[in-house]
Amino acid sequence: MDERPAAAHRAARRRRAEALARRQDGVVSRLQLYATGVTRAEVRANIRAGRWQRWGSQSVLVFTGDPHRAARHWAAVFEAGPRAFLDGASALEAAGLTKFAVDRIRVSVPRGARVRRGRGLDIRQTRRWHPDDLSPGGGVPRARPAVAAVRAGLWARSDAQAALVMTMAVQQGIAEVGAVGREMLRVKRDKRRRLLQALVLDLLAGVRSLGELDVARQCRRRGLPEPSRQVVRRGPRGTIYLDVRWEEWGVVLEVDGIHHSWAQNLVDDALRHNSVALGGDVVLRLPLLGLRIAADDFFSQVEQALTAAGWPGRHTDRAS
Incomplete structure (x- = not known):
């Protein structure tokens, strides 16, 4: 039996998968792979051949070596599930925030969603999850900058870190201060609410x-x-x-x-x-x-x- 047509089909499927991954910083989910026609056996074969590498239980990297930060963002969302998105400081980082240390990648999922564990990930169910909070632009699914700035402040480890991340998001042009102020109005209860409201007034130039x-x-x-x-x-x-x-x-x-x-x-x-x-x-x-x-x-x-x-x-x- 001539194996050449079968090999050509496998190569074509691999190229389709890798083209998709290039639009996602080199990362593709297993569900996406299967949707392109790549089989589970082909995933295993490409990993054994060293062309691809497994990352967590849901993600595949179509390159070798350590994944860069953007690739980790995509993998984090894939690991967390179909309705997951980057949130808080991680969403700001994906939008271009610099000079602010983000340790664990924060991903939000809705109440009732399955929460998986992953390397360097902080995947949490949140009552603040809402589909309208997603950024309408392309790229990795993430919260809108104003939403992310407020949540980064609410979830920061300290008041000082909260003030810093919100201020940096505005100063670096990631989030518009008026939009941040409107998002703060949605926060009805939080131990840090008054501090962040005062900070927003400062940023608004009063x-x-x-x-x-x-x-x-x-x-x-x-x-x-x-x-x-x-x-x-x-x-x-x-x-x-x-x-x-x-x-x-x-x-x-x-x-x-x-x-x-x-x-x-x-x-x-x-x-x-x-x-x-x-x-x-x-x-x-x-x-x-x-x-x-x-x-x-x-x-x-x-x-x-x-x-x-x-x-x-x-x-x-x-x-x-």
Whole structure:
């Protein structure tokens, strides 16, 4: 019997499978393979021949060597099932987020779905799963950027990590801040909800007034003298507006919103800081993220600066 037609058919099926895999960063699910006509025996033969490699129970890589991150994303979704998608920080990473460490790949599946185990995977049923949350673009199935940013914040290991990932998603242009704000409105209960709502307001650029009001409240709560706000000074390059200043003691606190870390603001901020410091004031900086997650540490520094400048200390009738 002539084996050439059968071999040609097998080769054609393999080419179809590999063409599909190339559109998926080199990964194809077993169900997809079988749909192209590739048989289970042919899958095993290609793996034995070293052309392909098995990854988990549902995925096949059509290349050799360690899979890159994008390939792992596809494999994670295939491992989790037909309605699975990347979620949280993993979805942001797939959308292009950089310089944020994502350990385990987070995949969401609906309630009642089977949850499989896999290497480096965090596959979870979630009440927040909804098909409308998927990104409409191509590529690996993943949550829309705004949805992913909010969930990354809710699921982060710490408040600091939550603030960082949401801020980075906006700063890197992965998620639009207005869309993030709308997604936050969907969150009705969570221990981190108020923190993230405040962060979204910061990102929406209600930054200066909100930060200054928070500083005033924090001072009253700690028994510190309340500073003047939006103090006007003259500098070598024109008018300087100081966020808050304790006039009697020459201590300035600059409240740095999210926009202060953007490249176009760094030079102006540094020149303003230096000009005020050269005029004799002590200049402290308070990032709004610090106000949200490390207020005690920063206001301890404010108290040290005031005390060093001659403030007599807290009054016994300190406000509660």
